[in-house]
Amino acid sequence: MLAYLPSYSYSEEVFGSTQNAAGSGFVWDMTNVLPAEAGLQVDSVFYRYTTQKVIEDNLIVYVQNRNAEGPGYIFRSADDWSGLPGNTLTRLVPVPGLEGSVFGEGSIETEGFGTVSSPTVIYNYSFDPCFDPQSSPACPGYRPELLIPEMPEVIDPLNDQFIQDELERKASLKDQDQEDRDRRRMAAEKKQDRLEKALGAVNSALMTASAEAKAAELFALSMIPTTYVTSLPSGTYEDTLDFSSKKLPDNNKGRRVGLAQQVLHEKMVDSQYD
Numbered sequence: 290m291l292a293y294l295p296s297y298s299y300s301e302e303v304f305g306s307t308q309n310a311a312g313s314g315f316v317w318d319m320t321n322v323l324p325a326e327a328g329l330q331v332d333s334v335f336y337r338y339t340t341q342k343v344i345e346d347n348l349i350v351y352v353q354n355r356n357a358e359g360p361g362y363i364f365r366s367a368d369d370w371s372g373l374p375g376n377t378l379t380r381l382v383p384v385p386g387l388e389g390s391v392f393g394e395g396s397i398e399t400e401g402f403g404t405v406s407s408p409t410v411i412y413n414y415s416f417d418p419c420f421d422p423q424s425s426p427a428c429p430g431y432r433p434e435l436l437i438p439e440m441p442e443v444i445d446p447l448n449d450q451f452i453q454d455e456l457e458r459k460a461s462l463k464d465q466d467q468e469d470r471d472r473r474r475m476a477a478e479k480k481q482d483r484l485e486k487a488l489g490a491v492n493s494a495l496m497t498a499s500a501e502a503k504a505a506e507l508f509a510l511s512m513i514p515t516t517y518v519t520s521l522p523s524g525t526y527e528d529t530l531d532f533s534s535k536k537l538p539d540n541n542k543g544r545r546v547g548l549a550q551q552v553l554h555e556k557m558v559d560s561q562y563d
Contacts, residue, residue, distance in 0.1 A: 328420030342403030
């Protein structure tokens, strides 16, 4: 929980104090302690606790915050109780206007012998509500033209029930078309299969008929009628033709054709030189 001072105007700096940061234990997260105000600064740390110890024992109590932006501590207050009896201590420790964002994890630690009880740690802070002039129209330097216009709500058309129904209808039609194509393909395959079987049967029948015809032809060739067969008388058959001259006469017609071709050839050769 955070504690704020009474109401304020935008022309004034705001001061406030946190609730007890150590109310839930000896270690605390500053993001749950300081308000998330732009430009907030921690002005001081108030703490109170009670120790129980033997006077002769050494004891140091640290109230501290780690540096959220680097190593070490941004705030650390040490109380030396060595040689002192246990008691309750209350302190207000000023800090030089450190920004709240640098205050890391807070804690109370002891070194030596003794215990700490009933801890209270409160951070006093301040901030300018107009640290960012655009935070309110009441801030000096506020410029409305610099505001980013609110973007209209983006409606996903796929969320519209009508569009969803239309998409489902198209998907159903697509599935139905695919089923029709599958049925037509299967019917065509069956028809092709029946045609191939029918053609196979026809081819088989044709091959059988052709084989039978071929066999019949061969069989017919092997069957020679007895009327085609006769015997020649034995003996010697002498030549009956007698040629008185062994020399063949020249072919005058062929000679004229050869001579004409020779004359034509010579004219063609002579024409190349005219």
